[in-house]
Amino acid sequence: MDFALFGIFLLACCAAGATGAVFQPGQWYRELNKPSWTPPDWAFPVAWTSIYLLISFAGMRVALQDGNAYAMAFWAAQAGFSTLWTPVFFGLRRMKGALLVMVPLWLSVAGATWTHLQVDFWAGLAFVPYLAWVSVAAALNASVWRLNPGVDPIVPSEL
Known part of the structure; x- marks a missing residue:
């Protein structure tokens, strides 16, 4: 195992995850109507x-x-879309907009899963929980949007 390379990928994940620290769910999210199956x-x-x-x-x-180009491209794409979803949903409170981000996020995670499997079985298998989680997150995003039709998004000038 190349710990330095692992650390670089983990640092990229932490950078993407930092949006969760900046745009926390807070009281707004707690007060939303959510489906009974919300984790x-x-x-x-x-x-x-x-x-x-x-x-x-x-x-x-x-x-x-060798032959990792598409897998690495999908890895980068999922990181980008994952980073984008949190500020759209929690920062701007644009549930429909976040759902629109969820489409390419899900596709990039599915693409990463598939292409990683083609290059290295264990790497592809490592993406399966993420694909499951993003599938649940997409369904949750859609349900919360549907259950809260009157929630107004934040206008960027109000930030």
Whole structure:
């Protein structure tokens, strides 16, 4: 295991995850109507920590392999869309907009899962929990948007 390379991928994940520290759910999110199957609050940091460790492992393994171009491109794409979703949903409170970000996020995670599997079985397998989590997150985003039709987004000039 190349710990330096793993650390670089983990640092990229932490940078993406930093949006969660900047744009926290807070009281606004707690007051929203949510479906009964919403994961408990403690599940989110546990899930994201596990996912970041797994996809850092996956990125490290695939970065060392020949034929990794598409896998690395999908790895980068999922990091970008993941970074974008949090400020759109929690920062701007644009639930529909966040759902629109969720589409390319889900596609990039699915693409990363598939292309990592093509290059390295264990790297692809490491993306499976992320694909499951982003699928739940997409359904949750859609449900929260549907259950809260009167919630006004924040206008950037009000920030």
